[in-house]
Amino acid sequence: MSNQIKSSIKTISPTTGKEVKVYPVMSAEEIDKILAKADKSFKTWGKTTIKERAAIIHKVANTFRERKVELGSLITLEMGKLLKEGIGEVLLCADIFDFYADNAETFLADEKIKTPHGEAFISKEPIGTILSVQPWNFPFYQITRSAAPNLMAGNTMVLKHASNIPQCAEIMEVIFKECGLPDGVYTNLFVPGASVEAIIGDPRVKAVAFTGSEPAGSSVAAAAGKHIKKTTLELGGSDAFVVLDDADVNKAIKGAVEGRLWNAGQVCVSPKRLIVDKKLAKAFIEGVTEQVKNAKVGDPMLDDTQVAPLSSEKAREDVLKQVNRAVEQGAKLVYGGHKLDRDGWFMEPTILTGIKKGMDAYSEEIFGPVFMIYEVENEAEAIALANDTEYGLGGSVFTENKERGIKVARQIVTGMVYINHVTGISPELPFGGAKKSGYGREQAKYGIHEFINEKLIRVTDIDQAY
Numbered sequence: 001m002s003n004q005i006k007s008s009i010k011t012i013s014p015t016t017g018k019e020v021k022v023y024p025v026m027s028a029e030e031i032d033k034i035l036a037k038a039d040k041s042f043k044t045w046g047k048t049t050i051k052e053r054a055a056i057i058h059k060v061a062n063t064f065r066e067r068k069v070e071l072g073s074l075i076t077l078e079m080g081k082l083l084k085e086g087i088g089e090v091l092l093c094a095d096i097f098d099f100y101a102d103n104a105e106t107f108l109a110d111e112k113i114k115t116p117h118g119e120a121f122i123s124k125e126p127i128g129t130i131l132s133v134q135p136w137n138f139p140f141y142q143i144t145r146s147a148a149p150n151l152m153a154g155n156t157m158v159l160k161h162a163s164n165i166p167q168c169a170e171i172m173e174v175i176f177k178e179c180g181l182p183d184g185v186y187t188n189l190f191v192p193g194a195s196v197e198a199i200i201g202d203p204r205v206k207a208v209a210f211t212g213s214e215p216a217g218s219s220v221a222a223a224a225g226k227h228i229k230k231t232t233l234e235l236g237g238s239d240a241f242v243v244l245d246d247a248d249v250n251k252a253i254k255g256a257v258e259g260r261l262w263n264a265g266q267v268c269v270s271p272k273r274l275i276v277d278k279k280l281a282k283a284f285i286e287g288v289t290e291q292v293k294n295a296k297v298g299d300p301m302l303d304d305t306q307v308a309p310l311s312s313e314k315a316r317e318d319v320l321k322q323v324n325r326a327v328e329q330g331a332k333l334v335y336g337g338h339k340l341d342r343d344g345w346f347m348e349p350t351i352l353t354g355i356k357k358g359m360d361a362y363s364e365e366i367f368g369p370v371f372m373i374y375e376v377e378n379e380a381e382a383i384a385l386a387n388d389t390e391y392g393l394g395g396s397v398f399t400e401n402k403e404r405g406i407k408v409a410r411q412i413v414t415g416m417v418y419i420n421h422v423t424g425i426s427p428e429l430p431f432g433g434a435k436k437s438g439y440g441r442e443q444a445k446y447g448i449h450e451f452i453n454e455k456l457i458r459v460t461d462i463d464q465a466y
Contacts (some may be wrong), residue, residue, distance in 0.1 A: 035129065042185075129155065130206065136165045239414070274374065351373065416432075429444060
């Protein structure tokens with residue numbers, strides 16, 4: 001049997017565990033043709049006006065809104081997300097497309113520089129074909145936050161999406177073309193992860209936007225560095241959710257439960273470490289436990305379901321192994337910790353306490369519906385614990401004192417901190433991390449500036465150059 005038939009690029013429903021659709025892996029010749037077309041298309045797309053690009057991208061936004069149920073259902077089919085969350089993701093994508101279509105002209109305008117002699121300004125120009133390598137947990141949003149700014153900047157893009165969501169990858173390209181994007185400006189690659197390094201090395205690829213695991217991100221950065229190509233990396237995190245002693249505990253409980261059960265805990269900015277002042281710890285743990293026990297696990301297509309299946313059998317087994325190892329090492333299992341006896345890759349939401357430094361769970365990212373609750377003596381201890389991780393993506397601080405919250409947020413080493421809210425997503429807010437959570441920013445004006453040539457143009461007389 002050939003590799004074309006054995007393809008690991010397939011849809012397997014997390015709700016039923018059954019295979020739905022298989023796609024053949026693209027050959028080296030097919031990849032070469034796609035890169036050649038992207039490179040050729042850049043020569044015309046990069047010269048179109050921003051208004052011409054915006055007209056197409058606005059159509060994409062409108063299409064997403066019109067087809068929100070269809071697209072949301074496809075997310076649910078391929079990676080198991082609650083339908084209501086999938087529809088929310090689709091609408092978020094529409095907002096991001098509109099945001100860049102509305103604001104790219106301002107973001108890419110020439111930037112004047114004050115100089116004693118003559119004139120100087122920065123011209124913001126596209127650089128070519130961008131390789132976007134994206135994960136499965138937000139099938140459309142992950143694409144959108146790299147595609148929207150880069151297409152509006154005048155770059156072309158090729159996408160290597162996660163191998164378990166091929167239908168989402170495919171329909172995105174179809175929608176772009178239906179909305180008038182010229183052939184070759186945005187193209188999906190059905191290739192395994194092992195092909196990425198060679199694609200990065202191709203001279204027609206000018207930069208790489210990557211979201212995924214730390215080991216994979218390290219490999220991508222190394223390959224890009226070898227060929228002197230810029231990257232942006234978003235590598236996940238172990239976000240701290242700090243509850244100070246003056247917080248509204250009920251709001252903190254609500255934020256923790258909604259944030260951690262979002263997408264069954266499969267979110268880079270999910271509140272994975274709940275750090276609670278001892279004065280509120282008992283009430284917080286009791287409140288979280290009550291809500292988690294009552295959370296409905298089930299069919300993600302139903303409106304009243306609160307906890308979806310995990311994305312794959314391996315994903316569930318990995319999370320359960322992490323939970324079991326934590327208990328073996330001395331953590332307390334307050335609730336859950338087991339897979340459910342039913343079709344699909346469901347597990348109980350789980351609560352762990354008593355995690356200590358030295359346990360694997362203390363330093364690992366657990367990508368599932370697992371609450372790790374820490375009790376601390378005071379604000380200083382909360383900040384120290386929040387920072388005692390190699391990751392630094394997002395984080396939250398709950399307090400009734402805004403100024404105190406800002407003061408604490410400034411001391412937490414991450415790319416984002418939200419006060420009295422879990423780390424969220426909005427087109428105008430930059431998204432990205434620090435430390436081993438990666439570098440670079442997506443969304444806002446920062447996202448469109450990552451992969452452009454900020455070219456200095458200076459006008460002066462030779463006798464007045466300096």
